[in-house]
Amino acid sequence: MNKKPIKALLVVEDNAGDARLLLEMLNEGPHTIDVTVVSSLRDAELHLVLHTYDIALLDLGLPDGNGMEVVRRARSAAPSLPLVVLTGLDDEAMAAQTLKEGAQDYLIKGEIEGRGLLRALRYAVERKAMEESLFTEKERAQVTLNCIADGVVCTDSSGNITFLNVVAERMTGWSLEEASGRPMSEVYRIFDATTGIATNLANPLAFGNDGIYDKPNSALQRRDGIMTPIENSISPILDRLGCTTGAVMVSRDVSAARRMAIEMIHSAEHDFLTGLPNRMLLHDRVSQAIALAIRQQHKVALLFIDVDGFKHINDSLGHPAGDKLLQSLAHRLVGCVRSSDTVSRQGGDEFVVLLSSVRLAEDTAVAAKKLLAAIADPHLVDRRDLHVTASIGVSVYPDDGTDAETLIKNADTAMYQAKAHGRQGYQFFKAVMNVKAVERQSTEESLRSALKRQEFHVHYQPRVDLRTGQIIGAEALLRWSHPERGNIPPDQFIPIAEDCGLILPIGEWILREACAQTQKWLQEGLPPITIAVNISGVQFGNEDFLADVFAILEETGLDPRHLELELTESVLMKHAESTEVILKTLRSKGIQVSVDDFGTGYSSLSYLSKFSLDALKIDQSFVRRIISSPEDTAIVTAIISMGRSLSLQVVAEGVETLEELAFLQAHQCDEAQGYFFGRPSPPKNLQICLQFHAE
Numbered sequence: 001m002n003k004k005p006i007k008a009l010l011v012v013e014d015n016a017g018d019a020r021l022l023l024e025m026l027n028e029g030p031h032t033i034d035v036t037v038v039s040s041l042r043d044a045e046l047h048l049v050l051h052t053y054d055i056a057l058l059d060l061g062l063p064d065g066n067g068m069e070v071v072r073r074a075r076s077a078a079p080s081l082p083l084v085v086l087t088g089l090d091d092e093a094m095a096a097q098t099l100k101e102g103a104q105d106y107l108i109k110g111e112i113e114g115r116g117l118l119r120a121l122r123y124a125v126e127r128k129a130m131e132e133s134l135f136t137e138k139e140r141a142q143v144t145l146n147c148i149a150d151g152v153v154c155t156d157s158s159g160n161i162t163f164l165n166v167v168a169e170r171m172t173g174w175s176l177e178e179a180s181g182r183p184m185s186e187v188y189r190i191f192d193a194t195t196g197i198a199t200n201l202a203n204p205l206a207f208g209n210d211g212i213y214d215k216p217n218s219a220l221q222r223r224d225g226i227m228t229p230i231e232n233s234i235s236p237i238l239d240r241l242g243c244t245t246g247a248v249m250v251s252r253d254v255s256a257a258r259r260m261a262i263e264m265i266h267s268a269e270h271d272f273l274t275g276l277p278n279r280m281l282l283h284d285r286v287s288q289a290i291a292l293a294i295r296q297q298h299k300v301a302l303l304f305i306d307v308d309g310f311k312h313i314n315d316s317l318g319h320p321a322g323d324k325l326l327q328s329l330a331h332r333l334v335g336c337v338r339s340s341d342t343v344s345r346q347g348g349d350e351f352v353v354l355l356s357s358v359r360l361a362e363d364t365a366v367a368a369k370k371l372l373a374a375i376a377d378p379h380l381v382d383r384r385d386l387h388v389t390a391s392i393g394v395s396v397y398p399d400d401g402t403d404a405e406t407l408i409k410n411a412d413t414a415m416y417q418a419k420a421h422g423r424q425g426y427q428f429f430k431a432v433m434n435v436k437a438v439e440r441q442s443t444e445e446s447l448r449s450a451l452k453r454q455e456f457h458v459h460y461q462p463r464v465d466l467r468t469g470q471i472i473g474a475e476a477l478l479r480w481s482h483p484e485r486g487n488i489p490p491d492q493f494i495p496i497a498e499d500c501g502l503i504l505p506i507g508e509w510i511l512r513e514a515c516a517q518t519q520k521w522l523q524e525g526l527p528p529i530t531i532a533v534n535i536s537g538v539q540f541g542n543e544d545f546l547a548d549v550f551a552i553l554e555e556t557g558l559d560p561r562h563l564e565l566e567l568t569e570s571v572l573m574k575h576a577e578s579t580e581v582i583l584k585t586l587r588s589k590g591i592q593v594s595v596d597d598f599g600t601g602y603s604s605l606s607y608l609s610k611f612s613l614d615a616l617k618i619d620q621s622f623v624r625r626i627i628s629s630p631e632d633t634a635i636v637t638a639i640i641s642m643g644r645s646l647s648l649q650v651v652a653e654g655v656e657t658l659e660e661l662a663f664l665q666a667h668q669c670d671e672a673q674g675y676f677f678g679r680p681s682p683p684k685n686l687q688i689c690l691q692f693h694a695e
């Protein structure tokens, strides 16, 4: 508040007597006031423009102007100067009017006395200062409200609009002018964004005096119908006594934030590559489907899909091609199921399909076949047709589990079984599979410590030249004596060792062991033999493979010509591009290479002629039926002649009987191996056989 004393006063009075009277009264006070007296409106205007005054005392009846005109002209000459009007008793109504024109007060001549005059002048100065500061304050508030990014709406105590800032005008589509006086509910139409139900804002004050109303997930409908998601709060305006005189509503346009939140939720629940629901969302959907199935008495099926050989495509064609293949697969799978079902990506090349309402478990088989067929259709990726197959494991609620986790786990287990039964197939979960899964887990754990605990050893099975009957070689076969489970056949643990990578140290160990043993026999003067060692695909695909083989030969001192590596057809084909180079390198050092289990895989002439090989080992399943099955007889004779035409040694595996031997000899098979000549046995036994032959 302005409390500074009045120092300069302009008196505008044409009546000399009145002017003198005023001067006398003004001189009565303790302060000296510099008083200038002028007698016309014109002079007053000049003084107001040229000099600075603290206040002016204006007579309304001047020779060159009167009444309201006096106030107006004085105001325009000095807009911020406080004005006090002097008037006669009969002109009081007019004087009162001047207050509306900007005068701070009026005094009635004849009723003025010294102290009252000074007090009136001081109050007028204070009132003017207050008005100015209020005006500035209001201006500042107005500018602030128009600058903020939120919409601000004010109402009176009846809920009618009194103010909209610029943002609120834009958000509602109403101008302040149009909206003023209209009910809030007409201008500010708020809805629940989820339910679409209008929020009743007829009387925003109903939200309580102290209450701040803030309803989440609201949307504001603009005048043209467009909806804007908003965050909204309403606060009451209270007077000094705490009574509500209106309300202020502040609304923030949260379109961008809500869009981002929706995107974030989406990306947390979806796989970025395929856009399919991820593991987390699948879990939710399965739980929901189970809840519904309980009420509606139906079944739920989960199909766990693993793409066969995807890694190979990724490795050979690169990740971008692998990604496109996954996208194509995702698209196909979605196309196979109903919109109420869920196709999710678990990661890598694994997908899970949730069939949310299944009448009979068998219906799932139809879906599985459809999915397998869709996957097997060629996928056009980078102008290349890619062919893949898949294995599917199926679990059904409630038969195979009553919660999402168990159902997913059991479908996964069934998928492994499907894979084990050959590609492009599906398997329903059976409880026994869990037993197998547990067994597998325990085998893997024991395998980890088997090398260290020296639980492995090598058995040797002789290989015989069918023309001379001499032992010319032996196959080294791995044996595992498990401390609790006894001897575990290699078929049961080698696939597990391959899966968990343990085959690398184990394979290295048996190669070293077999080479060292053979070298020992050679040094002992026993007849020279070739030792055949099985090489797993994992070893063959390992970048250190060649270096490891050569290092072991170097270390054990075995001449490479006494070593033969057995590789299956599938291993040769899987690494087709690098196979040729590796085989050439091995053979250039004198190491021999044979194709194991020949006849069970591709058995194609083209790869046989392409690769650098020494021998074909006819799979024992054909040898077993040479006599009984004309088809197998034909296969074995074909293999023998194929081998001969390609100058490859042909070795028959699994020869058990004299008849089999006679047949093979009659068809000029080169070599044979099998129980008929000797079972795989500890090194000592082979040593005795070799000694016996030598003598």
Ligand SMILES: Nc1nc2c(ncn2[C@@H]2O[C@@H]3COP(=O)(O)O[C@H]4[C@@H](O)[C@H](n5cnc6c(=O)[nH]c(N)nc65)O[C@@H]4COP(=O)(O)O[C@H]3[C@H]2O)c(=O)[nH]1
Residues within 6 Å of the ligand: 461, 476, 477, 478, 489, 490, 491, 494, 507, 510, 534, 535, 536, 566, 596, 597, 620, 653, 654, 655, 656, 673, 674, 675, 676, 680
């Ligand atoms: N019924 C019958 N069976 C005969 C006869 N002659 C030999 N066998 C068996 O046939 C399998 C031949 O080995 P494979 O085809 O390389 O098949 C091997 C090979 O694939 C794998 N394996 C064995 N040792 C190793 C190894 O050191 N490394 C790798 N990677 N795999 C190995 O395990 C498979 C099975 O090995 P084993 O159980 O030792 O079984 C051996 C052998 O004991 C016969 O006359 N009748």
